[in-house]
Amino acid sequence: MSVTAAAGFAAAGVTAGLKKSGGLDLAIVENVGPLTSCATVFTTNRCQANPVIWSQQVMKDGVVRAIVLNSGGANCYTGSMGFQTTHATAEAVATELDISAVDVVVCSTGLIGEQLNLDLVKAGVFDAARALKTDAATSPEAGLLAAQAIMTTDTTPKQAVVVSPSGWTVGGMAKGAGMLAPGLATMLVVLTTDAVLNSAQLDAALREATRLTFDRLDSDGCMSTNDTVSLLGSGASGVEADVAEFTAALIALCQDLTLQLQGDAEGSAHDVAIEVRNADTEADAVTVARAVSRSALFKTAIYGNDPNWGRVLAAVGTTAAVFDPYGIDVAINDVQVCTAGEPDQPRELVDLTPRAVSVVIDLHAGSHSATVWTNDLTQEYVEENSAYSS
């Protein structure tokens, strides 16, 4: 159960032939209403793919009736021909579903700098639209097919759902295994709810949720050109949701998907949670945690089950956050290896064989905290990413 868990949504996932592997590669999620609320956050990368440029225009009136997503090509840096492909994709969806093209968000993922085959995309849209018109389109199976169709190097589809005791549901699907770093959103995510909320309410909730979840996943430090996270509201439950309750549920849902993305990051052997405590500001806490999450030396050490805490402090020291360099504590998997800048417990006490790793950095500079989730840097990551486009 994911994008079809909430009432008022249909989904389809088909094989259009865009992926060399021959797997599912095109999905449509349709909001059948009665509402057409929508909110979307896009990558903050200034080099944006054609579907991002298109979808930003679509979002301007806050009305979205369908999202079409493809894997097998990012349609980024493909020039005017690439933009025409995105436009024609939206038009094809509009024609098949009898809606307006300007109410169709388009998402693409895959290699940058290669044209998508529009004929294959159109045929895929036709097949997906036919599937959307069947009763099965609102089933969990249809949601699963859509989640599978957006996978690239993902090894498993990512889905989550939260059912509110108040009578509404929010669910979602995500893809992303490499180029996992924030721009606000991370990778392609579609979230759906049948709560009665307008686009402005969805937007506020979505920005808060992405800020605390997807935006704090930083697997490999690389920001995508195509990241898009959309939240569609059908209002089909007929229940006006309390905004605070809805936001909390959305955060939980996005947190769930974030950890699924982390757990399936390319070639990773460890899931690392870097928590910064007692920072002067929340921004300081995020900055310090992110600096550590981007240290190749720290990440390779974790891969080698080596609690090399000096590499944590070397990364902390590159930031402008408020702290006394000799007033920092570091604990790894609950062993306090450094207190006030001096060695404390022997590093040999740290057991890094489990997949889950906790790094806690206490700056003793204030009362704010934040966690950034990352992965280790492994030989498998290098292997997978050195061979991706060939």
Add this chain to the structure above:
Amino acid sequence: MSVTAAAGFAAAGVTAGLKKSGGLDLAIVENVGPLTSCATVFTTNRCQANPVIWSQQVMKDGVVRAIVLNSGGANCYTGSMGFQTTHATAEAVATELDISAVDVVVCSTGLIGEQLNLDLVKAGVFDAARALKTDAATSPEAGLLAAQAIMTTDTTPKQAVVVSPSGWTVGGMAKGAGMLAPGLATMLVVLTTDAVLNSAQLDAALREATRLTFDRLDSDGCMSTNDTVSLLGSGASGVEADVAEFTAALIALCQDLTLQLQGDAEGSAHDVAIEVRNADTEADAVTVARAVSRSALFKTAIYGNDPNWGRVLAAVGTTAAVFDPYGIDVAINDVQVCTAGEPDQPRELVDLTPRAVSVVIDLHAGSHSATVWTNDLTQEYVEENSAYSS
């Protein structure tokens, strides 16, 4: 010929027993004058090792008579005991050479968070000082021993020399193979000259040279806690150097050492020069080049001989430099794969089998340019750094 190429310098490299491998691990470079000019740039990492903290104080009067360097331990985050070790090292050198401890720069490199064995250091200083008093201490062989003694994961010692037709010489040695990223300096470097120049003149020349060379080497994005680049002036040639000519020679010397460091970077299979052209400012050019040099996905692609130029643009897009995202050209090894944001020459034409790789990014936003040197990200890098401290 390196630190002993210029007149007025003696050097020694000995085995103190700090390295588990049993190799050379302690060096002293002595300035026997007549001048005692000196300039030093230190890491800008806020988490600084004890020798950096000590040596910053030593530099305050612009007089340095000797530099002692050890591998086998960074003496960083080792608390007050670690600082005492640094102080006692300087005192031991001072006693042996009959100089003042506050004229002794100390440099250390190795694992963070472990105490150095002071007894071993003192014994090493004693042996090195004895060697310094022999005639051989000014020979090329003595310079080589010193260059070898500061190696960590380096596979070869790094030395360079420039002899001016005006009658003075400048030479140097460097170590560094991992944690290669700027703070101004990179890693441990000792430069010596017999030109007649005062400390202020050396300082200006050194800052200009490091800004254009060591500071633009960014192998793995990680900034060290111990980086120190020192330039000692003996004045022994008796020739007052033209400052502009000296600066140009120093830049050439540092460039030579920088490329030696790049060529020996841990596990690297490619030396990548990222040149940004036609930027609005030099700072913009450096920012863009550095963003690409830190993209794990770009670096893994180069390792896989994959000219995946989309990863170049995805990294460029994360910066705030002045450019039109769809007005950028990219060439890899002289094949223009992207023109104005559209695919140009087929990526298959790019041959990435040679070790040297050139990436040229034309922003079409001004008239400034800069080059950053980096390496690919390889399975061997991951292997080497996951096993370093164990």
